[in-house]
Amino acid sequence: MSTAAELKRLYHKGKKRKIIVILSIFIALLIAVLVSVSLGAGSPGFEAAIRVIFSKIFPFLNIDPGSKLTQSIILDLRLPRIVLAIIAGAGLAASGATMQGALRNPLVSSYILGISAAAGFGAALAIVFGIGVLGGVGSYLVIVNAFIFSLLAMVIVYGVARLRGVTTETVILAGVAIGFLFSALLALIQYLAPQYEALQAVVFWLMGGLTKASWEGILIVFPIVVVTVVLMVQQSWNINVMSMGEEVATSLGVTSKRVLTITMVLETLATASIISFTGVIGFVCLISPHISRMLIGSDHRFLIPCSALVGACLLLCSDTVGRLVLQPTELPVGIVTSLLGVPFFIYILVSKRRQSWR
Amino acid sequence: MALKLTINKLSFNYTSFPVLKDVDLTVDLGEILSIVGPNGSGKSTFLKCINRILKTKQNTVLIDGKDASKINLKELSKIMGYVPQNSTSTFPFTVFDMVLMGRKPHIHWSLSERDYEIVAETMNFLGINELAMRHFNELSSGEQQKVIIARALAQQPQILLLDEPTSNLDIKHQLEILNILKCLAQSKHCSVIVAMHDLNLASRFSDRLLIIKQGCIFAVGTPESVLTEENIESVYGVKSRVTNSVLDRPQVTPIVSVSNGVENSKIASQITSKHK
Numbered sequence: 001m002s003t004a005a006e007l008k009r010l011y012h013k014g015k016k017r018k019i020i021v022i023l024s025i026f027i028a029l030l031i032a033v034l035v036s037v038s039l040g041a042g043s044p045g046f047e048a049a050i051r052v053i054f055s056k057i058f059p060f061l062n063i064d065p066g067s068k069l070t071q072s073i074i075l076d077l078r079l080p081r082i083v084l085a086i087i088a089g090a091g092l093a094a095s096g097a098t099m100q101g102a103l104r105n106p107l108v109s110s111y112i113l114g115i116s117a118a119a120g121f122g123a124a125l126a127i128v129f130g131i132g133v134l135g136g137v138g139s140y141l142v143i144v145n146a147f148i149f150s151l152l153a154m155v156i157v158y159g160v161a162r163l164r165g166v167t168t169e170t171v172i173l174a175g176v177a178i179g180f181l182f183s184a185l186l187a188l189i190q191y192l193a194p195q196y197e198a199l200q201a202v203v204f205w206l207m208g209g210l211t212k213a214s215w216e217g218i219l220i221v222f223p224i225v226v227v228t229v230v231l232m233v234q235q236s237w238n239i240n241v242m243s244m245g246e247e248v249a250t251s252l253g254v255t256s257k258r259v260l261t262i263t264m265v266l267e268t269l270a271t272a273s274i275i276s277f278t279g280v281i282g283f284v285c286l287i288s289p290h291i292s293r294m295l296i297g298s299d300h301r302f303l304i305p306c307s308a309l310v311g312a313c314l315l316l317c318s319d320t321v322g323r324l325v326l327q328p329t330e331l332p333v334g335i336v337t338s339l340l341g342v343p344f345f346i347y348i349l350v351s352k353r354r355q356s357w358r
Numbered sequence: 359m360a361l362k363l364t365i366n367k368l369s370f371n372y373t374s375f376p377v378l379k380d381v382d383l384t385v386d387l388g389e390i391l392s393i394v395g396p397n398g399s400g401k402s403t404f405l406k407c408i409n410r411i412l413k414t415k416q417n418t419v420l421i422d423g424k425d426a427s428k429i430n431l432k433e434l435s436k437i438m439g440y441v442p443q444n445s446t447s448t449f450p451f452t453v454f455d456m457v458l459m460g461r462k463p464h465i466h467w468s469l470s471e472r473d474y475e476i477v478a479e480t481m482n483f484l485g486i487n488e489l490a491m492r493h494f495n496e497l498s499s500g501e502q503q504k505v506i507i508a509r510a511l512a513q514q515p516q517i518l519l520l521d522e523p524t525s526n527l528d529i530k531h532q533l534e535i536l537n538i539l540k541c542l543a544q545s546k547h548c549s550v551i552v553a554m555h556d557l558n559l560a561s562r563f564s565d566r567l568l569i570i571k572q573g574c575i576f577a578v579g580t581p582e583s584v585l586t587e588e589n590i591e592s593v594y595g596v597k598s599r600v601t602n603s604v605l606d607r608p609q610v611t612p613i614v615s616v617s618n619g620v621e622n623s624k625i626a627s628q629i630t631s632k633h634k
Contacts, residue, residue, distance in 0.1 A: 003487050004478035010490060011454050011474065104448040241459050243448050250411045251442075252513070253435030253463040298449035 018296045025309040032313055036082050036320040041328060042073040049074050084213040085319045086312040088274045089284055091225035093311020095267040096285030097304050098232045101239040102263040103168045109286040110271040114153040114179030116280045121186045122149030123205050128189055128198045143276045150272030153178050154264060166257040208279035208334040210319050217277045228270040229308060235263055236300035283337050284311045287345050294348055314341060361516045363549060364420040370407050377403045378573045388547040390539060392560035395570035396594055401553035405519045409440045435463040439510030441520040445502060453489045453505050457481055460512025480511045484538060500531035520552045536563040557610045561585055569593055581608050
């Protein structure tokens, strides 16, 4: 029996290691936040930034927050952007990890259900023709449209998949097909766009970016992302079991169809709410789960939170680089994530001996 | 607690092609029942129907008289374990994590110390302690098969279903795995139902043998009563000699396939005449 006890100890040691890795990534994220908040256009540096933040968090300490301009740069420009980067990165990466697991496919990202194309179509409809499905004015028209069309794509994919029984194959194929459909519609709108400015705005939206970050937007996205990610983590046992195939899942008491449906809904809600505000930010949701899997393995109880943190780090760092590298203008975050992420990803891909998928 | 498994007029079709036709069977407690039969005769389908991986009509599979199709899937997975023919995992899991999945039916929110204990004890029982932190996909097929059996045992089932558990294994692993099943049936009163191809292994390790032919039960009973030259010829279309092995069980030596033209039957008559 001593060996059984030893075995248990060995396992707990491994578990502790995973938690330490997750904590380290969290600390890295905090450092990234501090660096990001102290750099950028405008004068305020590290010290000024810290002073503003502390004076807001602990008003009783009577710290001098500095000038109005400094406060405004930190609180209204840099911080919302940082917070949105964290939320968006975390939400997209957690969705990616969940979908890769539930669909048993390492090539899947959170856009597999055609969401990006659908959101792009919705946004373009609003930008070019000013047509909204629900009411809403100005920039909210674009946001609401993008969100609604993302949900619509998911509903169509689910409906199509349901006709043939909800399996991983039907969901992926239906998702790809619906994605192509919306891409075609999006291209059609771009082709028909009457003014050049509108076309440019659509292209800009599709690149994705955090420039329009605001506290109001964060107030909407934050609760949705937190709730959906928590619910995704709650599904992690089911997802683990599903990676052995549908038959084994059934023999372990897990109904694959149900889990697939739940994860699809959660993933769509998280992704759609994020990209309606940021535009299509790709790659984070594909690469973060892989990085995490190489770091801590495939157990989704740890993988989903770890992916979320890796995604948050990745997006925040990319956005910070994008802000700084071409001052006074900036690079869209979508471009930077790929430019920075791909070499990094390839590096860990070749340096690790063990494959993180089959 | 003891459970009795009854199969009552079980039929199953893939689209329009009938695979199982009116199968009736009662499985006794703590017995090893082997299912043998040609490829495509419905062995795997039969196991999957019992385990509800494939849906069947109501009141065809009864556990202690209760209709299995009305039992909640999670409850059913506490009673029945299933070991598929091939196992691959899309993403790499360690052996310990893999066996831990067997506790899934018993988990409500998080794992208890008891769950870890059961996993560790099961791995100890199967002698796969050393593999605990290795990755499943990197193991040999024999080791993988043991891990999958460990996962099924971690479910603490009273009925264990295995689909050709020894088909890819060398003789050492074949014996080890079948001995584990034997030990399980005797010491833990678990009923074991195994689909098998190797008639001699089935003969050696099972209490009862079931021959299935084109979705129907052809014969069921002790290895001695079922494994006869006539039965084997009419089920497999193979002429054979059945002798008594050194272990006092019927041993089948297949000689020639009867359906394969003149050439073969010549060889057959030569061989059989030599031995007479």
